[in-house]
Amino acid sequence: MDATPGDDGHRDGARYDERGAPVGRRILLGMLGLGAAGMAVAPWAQRGLENTLGAVSGKDPTGVTGLLPNGGGFRYYSVTSSVPHKDATSYRLTVGGLVDRPADYRLAELRALPQVRLVRDVQCVTGWRVPGTPFEGVRLSTLLDAAGVSPRARAVRFTCFDGAYSESLTLDQARRPDVLVALRMRDEPLGHAHGGPVRLYVAPMYFYKSAKWLSGITVTDEVRPGYWEDRGYDVDAWVGRSNGRDDDPTA
Numbered sequence: 001m002d003a004t005p006g007d008d009g010h011r012d013g014a015r016y017d018e019r020g021a022p023v024g025r026r027i028l029l030g031m032l033g034l035g036a037a038g039m040a041v042a043p044w045a046q047r048g049l050e051n052t053l054g055a056v057s058g059k060d061p062t063g064v065t066g067l068l069p070n071g072g073g074f075r076y077y078s079v080t081s082s083v084p085h086k087d088a089t090s091y092r093l094t095v096g097g098l099v100d101r102p103a104d105y106r107l108a109e110l111r112a113l114p115q116v117r118l119v120r121d122v123q124c125v126t127g128w129r130v131p132g133t134p135f136e137g138v139r140l141s142t143l144l145d146a147a148g149v150s151p152r153a154r155a156v157r158f159t160c161f162d163g164a165y166s167e168s169l170t171l172d173q174a175r176r177p178d179v180l181v182a183l184r185m186r187d188e189p190l191g192h193a194h195g196g197p198v199r200l201y202v203a204p205m206y207f208y209k210s211a212k213w214l215s216g217i218t219v220t221d222e223v224r225p226g227y228w229e230d231r232g233y234d235v236d237a238w239v240g241r242s243n244g245r246d247d248d249p250t251a
C-alpha cells in the first residue's frame, strides 16, 4: 500500500505534469491492507479502518464479509466495511423520485434493454489511470426516459447497496450518452469488487462519480452532494477540469 500520512487519498494525489499525465501516488482505494502496512494511513483510510475494526468487534451491524486473502498474506477490507453480494436473483435497481412511472428492475430486465459499449480511460482523481477500459450497459437516459422525468426535476441521486456511498449528477449530465448503468466491464460481467452486478459509469468524470453496487436512482429537484463530495471533492468532476486543477499554477 502506498497510502501516505497527510495525503487524504484523493486531493493531494491529484497532480499532473504539463502533458496532463497524472504523477500522483497510487492508492488502492476501496481496499485497505492491514498488518505490516501499519497504521500510518490516510484519513479516509483510517475512517475505513475504524469502521472495519468496529465491525470486527461487533459495533458495526453490517459485519465483515468482505475479507479477501491475497498472495502477500494481507487481508483486504472494503473502506465502507462489508458489502453484500447480489446476483440475478437478489439484485434490484429502483428508479423513483420526480418521475411519472417509478420502476424496479431485475438484472435480466436491464440486460434485455439496448446495451451501449464505451471504451475510455478510467481516471481516479488520486492520479491512477487505466487506459482503454471497456464498459457496457444501459444508457442512464434510457431509464430516465422510461420513467418519465418530471418538469420540476433538476438532478439525479444515486445510492448503493453498500449502505454508505452516494453520488449525484445534474439532469443534463445524467442524460449524456456517455453515462451508463453498467453491467459489464472489460467485456465481462461486472464482478463484485468492481461494484457488480451493476454500477454507474460516468465516462467523462473522475471515477469517484462511477458509484459501485448501484441500487437506487432518484430524480430530485436539486443536486445533493455525494459521499466524496461531502468530503470536499467537486460535484462537477470533469476529468482535467475539476478538483482545483484550474486554480493550480503547476497544473
Ligand SMILES: Nc1nc2c(c(=O)[nH]1)N[C@H]1C(S)=C(S)[C@@H](COP(=O)(O)O)O[C@H]1N2
Pocket (backbone or CB within 6 Å): 029, 030, 079, 080, 124, 125, 160, 162, 165, 193, 194, 195, 207, 208, 209, 210, 211, 212, 213
Ligand atoms: N459504492 C462505492 N462506489 C465507489 C467507491 C466506493 O468506495 N464505494 N469508490 C469510488 C472511487 S473513489 C473510485 S476511484 C472507483 C473505484 O472503482 P474500482 O474499485 O472498480 O476500481 O469507484 C468509485 N465508486
Ligand SMILES: [Mo]
Pocket (backbone or CB within 6 Å): 029, 124, 125, 126, 207, 208
Ligand atoms: Mo477514486
